[in-house]
Amino acid sequence: MSKVLGKVYTENDADLKYVKEKNIAVLGYGSQGRAWVLNLLDSGLNVKLGLEREGNSWKKAQEDGVKPMKTEEALKGADIVIFLVPDMVQRKIYSEKVKPVLKPGMDLVFAHGFNIHYKLIQPPENVDVYMAAPKAPGPSVREFFVKGGGVPVLVGVNQDYSGQALQKALAIAKGLGATKAGVLETTFKEETETDLMGEQLDLVGGLTAMLRATFHTIVDLGYRPEMAYFEAINEMKLITDQIYEKGLSGMLRAVSDTAKYGGLTVGTYVINDDVKKRMKEKAERIKSGKFADEWIEEYDEGSKNLASLMDDLDNSLEEQVGRELREIVLRGQPKK
Numbered sequence: 001m002s003k004v005l006g007k008v009y010t011e012n013d014a015d016l017k018y019v020k021e022k023n024i025a026v027l028g029y030g031s032q033g034r035a036w037v038l039n040l041l042d043s044g045l046n047v048k049l050g051l052e053r054e055g056n057s058w059k060k061a062q063e064d065g066v067k068p069m070k071t072e073e074a075l076k077g078a079d080i081v082i083f084l085v086p087d088m089v090q091r092k093i094y095s096e097k098v099k100p101v102l103k104p105g106m107d108l109v110f111a112h113g114f115n116i117h118y119k120l121i122q123p124p125e126n127v128d129v130y131m132a133a134p135k136a137p138g139p140s141v142r143e144f145f146v147k148g149g150g151v152p153v154l155v156g157v158n159q160d161y162s163g164q165a166l167q168k169a170l171a172i173a174k175g176l177g178a179t180k181a182g183v184l185e186t187t188f189k190e191e192t193e194t195d196l197m198g199e200q201l202d203l204v205g206g207l208t209a210m211l212r213a214t215f216h217t218i219v220d221l222g223y224r225p226e227m228a229y230f231e232a233i234n235e236m237k238l239i240t241d242q243i244y245e246k247g248l249s250g251m252l253r254a255v256s257d258t259a260k261y262g263g264l265t266v267g268t269y270v271i272n273d274d275v276k277k278r279m280k281e282k283a284e285r286i287k288s289g290k291f292a293d294e295w296i297e298e299y300d301e302g303s304k305n306l307a308s309l310m311d312d313l314d315n316s317l318e319e320q321v322g323r324e325l326r327e328i329v330l331r332g333q334p335k336k
Ligand SMILES: NC(=O)C1=CN([C@@H]2O[C@H](COP(=O)(O)OP(=O)(O)OC[C@H]3O[C@@H](n4cnc5c(N)ncnc54)[C@H](O)[C@@H]3O)[C@@H](O)[C@H]2O)C=CC1
Pocket: 027, 028, 029, 030, 031, 032, 033, 052, 055, 057, 083, 084, 085, 086, 087, 089, 111, 112, 133, 134, 135, 136, 137, 138, 139
């Protein structure tokens, strides 16, 4: 029994029978979509892949031996609809394709709570709405499953018309392989807000900014960019692998005493209360829904700021050096 975690669902707490006879339409074949379709098919479920266009995802699915079809086609006779198109695209596909064919007793399933929590999609009362949110990028969801395991998934129920929504969410999680690890329960509000906080404050936002700031600090003092790239950026994987397996103190125990002392004393000087105050400001912005409003507006206007920020990054010194150095690093990696 865990001491601090809530209920953790494992293999015997979930039964595929709750979704086994159902027709499942998965919409989208990107990072998560590919992993879900392949894992759920391998788990013996009835899955149809629905796509809007015969583009890259369509080709990729065919290469994987999956037969893609148009969204409308996949939705015919569907009992469960799983939304794995980008968060900003879901409301359009819901209103144009799903809503017109929605019948009482159908299920709407999400991998992230954004559209339901921020009310971009407002389903009728007579359907189930639940989530199975993998806490890992899509490729890991597939890779872990293929190797006989699974990544942890959070399940949450927003509407339980059938009275079986949690059982079905657990069954989907099991089909993804997640009960091999563990499945925790959450709410749409909690998952959406904490997911956004994590990715903005550190995983995606804070981390990138910190790596870049360290890189430039070193370069500005006259050191060569390739040294700065190795020390400030490339080695981060080795450190996060340690944290992933052994926790923060486990990582600290694996590095030298010199790194331990320097790290523990300087880290909190750099990431100080001032930084935490700004983190709180941006976390509050997520809670209030202001971030969602801003992102929806940016998307609706063509994501121009996003594209220009990505361009800047692609053209940065760190990425130029990184592209060359990574060739060397990856060449030396053990073969899988
Ligand atoms: N990327 C990840 O690892 C994670 C994603 N999620 C959630 O999973 C869901 C899917 O996200 P990803 O897999 O990252 O998406 P993605 O961007 O990798 O894939 C999107 C799929 O939708 C299609 N698509 C893109 N734009 C479209 C449009 N305008 N109209 C129709 N189809 C379009 C693409 O062709 C592709 O098949 C989201 O709710 C996301 O928040 C949750 C956990 C992790």
